[in-house]
Amino acid sequence: MSDHRPPGTFSSAWLLVRKDLAIEFRTRTAFLSALVFAVLALTIFYFTWDESVVSPNDRAPGVLWVVLTFSALLGLQRSFGLEEHDRGIDALLVSPISRESIYLGKAIGNLIFLCAIQLVAIPSLVLFYNMPVGRPLFLVSGIVFLAMVGIVAVGTLFSAMAVNTRLAELLLPMLSLPFFVPILMNASQAAARVFAGRPVAEVGHLLKLLVAFDLVFIFACTLAFSFTLEE
Amino acid sequence: MTSATQRHDSAATAAAKPVLDWFFALAALAVVGVYIRAIYFTPLEARQGAAQKIYYIHVPSAIASYCAVTITALASIVFLWLHDERADRLAEASAEVGLIFMSMVLVTGPLWAHNQWGAWWVWWDLRLTLSLFLWFLIVGYLVLRGAIEEPAMRGRYSAVLAVLAALLIPFIHLSVYFSAAHMHPDPIVLQPSKPKLPPEMLLTFLLGIGAFTWLCLALIRSRYRLGVLRDEVALLEAEHASR
Numbered sequence: 001m002s003d004h005r006p007p008g009t010f011s012s013a014w015l016l017v018r019k020d021l022a023i024e025f026r027t028r029t030a031f032l033s034a035l036v037f038a039v040l041a042l043t044i045f046y047f048t049w050d051e052s053v054v055s056p057n058d059r060a061p062g063v064l065w066v067v068l069t070f071s072a073l074l075g076l077q078r079s080f081g082l083e084e085h086d087r088g089i090d091a092l093l094v095s096p097i098s099r100e101s102i103y104l105g106k107a108i109g110n111l112i113f114l115c116a117i118q119l120v121a122i123p124s125l126v127l128f129y130n131m132p133v134g135r136p137l138f139l140v141s142g143i144v145f146l147a148m149v150g151i152v153a154v155g156t157l158f159s160a161m162a163v164n165t166r167l168a169e170l171l172l173p174m175l176s177l178p179f180f181v182p183i184l185m186n187a188s189q190a191a192a193r194v195f196a197g198r199p200v201a202e203v204g205h206l207l208k209l210l211v212a213f214d215l216v217f218i219f220a221c222t223l224a225f226s227f228t229l230e231e
Numbered sequence: 232m233t234s235a236t237q238r239h240d241s242a243a244t245a246a247a248k249p250v251l252d253w254f255f256a257l258a259a260l261a262v263v264g265v266y267i268r269a270i271y272f273t274p275l276e277a278r279q280g281a282a283q284k285i286y287y288i289h290v291p292s293a294i295a296s297y298c299a300v301t302i303t304a305l306a307s308i309v310f311l312w313l314h315d316e317r318a319d320r321l322a323e324a325s326a327e328v329g330l331i332f333m334s335m336v337l338v339t340g341p342l343w344a345h346n347q348w349g350a351w352w353v354w355w356d357l358r359l360t361l362s363l364f365l366w367f368l369i370v371g372y373l374v375l376r377g378a379i380e381e382p383a384m385r386g387r388y389s390a391v392l393a394v395l396a397a398l399l400i401p402f403i404h405l406s407v408y409f410s411a412a413h414m415h416p417d418p419i420v421l422q423p424s425k426p427k428l429p430p431e432m433l434l435t436f437l438l439g440i441g442a443f444t445w446l447c448l449a450l451i452r453s454r455y456r457l458g459v460l461r462d463e464v465a466l467l468e469a470e471h472a473s474r
Contacts, residue, residue, distance in 0.1 A: 220394075
C-alpha cells in the first residue's frame with residue numbers, strides 16, 4: 001500500500017463529472033442537439049391536436065414527458081459513447097478509482113446535462129402552451145427532477161452496456177424505455193394534477209413511489225455496474 | 232487444457248441426448264388431451280358462451296410464462312453469483328419459452344376482451360399492462376443477447392438486465408395499481424370460502440394448468456439441450472479455425 005491513497009468514491013466521481021462537463025462545455029455538440037430537439041419537439045407537438053377539442057393546457061403535461069424522455073435518451077447515448085472514442089473507458093478502468101465512482105460520476109454528469117436541458121425546455125413549455133407560473137411550475141420542476149434521477153440511474157447503466165454491443169445506441173431505447181414506465185406513469189400523472197391546480201397531498205402516493213424507484217435503482221444499478229465492466 | 236477437454240467431453244455426452252424426446256411428446260399429448268376435453272366435454276359458461284373457453288388457454292399460458300420468467304430471473308442470479316455457464320443457458324432457454332407463452336397470453340387476451348369488455352385493450356387493467364411490459368422486457372433481453380458475441384459478456388449483461396427487470400416488476404405493478412380500474416374478473420378459483428367454478432370446469436382448468444406448465448418445462452429442457460449443442464458447435468468451429 002502506498003502513501004498516496006486514491007481519492008474517495010465521491011471525490012473521484014466528481015473528477016469524472018468535471019471531465020465530462022469540460023468536454024461538453026468545449027464542444028457543446030450533444031447539448032445543443034438535445035436542446036434544439038427538445039424545443040423543436042415542443043413546438044411541433046403543438047400542431048398535433050385540434051385546439052378546439054383539447055386545450056393546450058390539457059396536453060402540455062403529456063408533451064412535456066414525451067419531450068423529456070427522448071431528450072434524455074439523446075443525452076444518455078452520449079455518456080459512454082464519449083469513452084468509446086480512443087477506448088477512453090480502458091483508461092478509466094486502469095485508473096485507481098472504483099467502479100462505483102465511474103458509475104456515480106457518469107450518472108451525476110448525465111443528471112446535470114439533462115437538468116440543463118430542462119432549464120430551457122420547461123420555460124419554453126410555459127411560454128408556448130400558456131401554462132401557469134409560480135407554485136405549480138415550481139412543484140412540477142421538482143417532479144421533473146425526481147423523474148430525471150430515476151431515468152439517469154437506469155439509463156447510465158444501460159448506456160454503458162449498449163455501447164459494447166453490436167447494436168450500440170440502437171439498443172439503449174429498447175432496454176431503458178420499459179424501465180422508464182413506472183417513472184413516467186407516476187410523474188406524468190402527478191405533474192398533470194399539479195398543473196391543474198390540485199393539492200399536492202392528492203399526488204403524495206405517486207411521489208413516494210417515484211422516490212422509492214429512485215432509491216432502489218440508484219442502489220441496484222451502482223452494484224450492477226461493476227458486472228458490466230469486468231475485463 | 233484439461234478443463235477444455237473435460238468441457239468438450241461433457242458437452243459431447245449432453246449432445247447425445249435428443250432435443251425433442253418422450254418428455255416433450257407426452258407434454259404435447261397432454262395439451263391436446265386438455266383441449267379435446269375443454270372443447271367437447273366441458274359445459275358452456277351460461278353468460279359468456281363459447282368465448283369463455285379461451286380461459287383454458289389464456290390463464291394456463293399466463294401461469295406458464297410467469298414460471299418461465301421466474302426461472303430466468305433465478306438462473307440469472309445464480310449466474311452472477313457462481314458464473315456457471317449452465318445457469319446462463321437455462322436463463323436464455325426459459326426467456327425464449329416465456330416469450331412464446333407471453334405472446335399467447337397477449338393474443339388470446341384481447342380476443343376474449345373484445346367479446347366481453349367490448350374493447351380490445353384497456354390500459355388501466357393491471358394484469359394486461361403488466362403482461363405487455365413483461366413481454367417488452369423479454370424481447371429486450373433476447374435482443375441484448377443477440378447483440379453480444381462474446382459468451383462471458385453476454386451472460387453478465389443479460390443476467391444484470393434480468394435481475395433489474397425482476398426489481399422493476401413490483402414498480403410497474405404498483406404504478407398501474409395506483410391509477411387502475413380493475414377489469415379482470417375477480418378470483419374465482421382461488422377463493423378459499425366458496426369455489427364458484429363448477430367441478431367439470433375446474434377440473435379442465437386445473438388439467439390445463441398442469442399440461443401447460445409441463446409443456447413449458449419440456450420446451451425449456453429442449454431449448455437448453457439445443458443451447459448445449461450450439462455451444463458444442465461453436466467450440467468445434469473454434470478448434471477447427473485454430474488448426
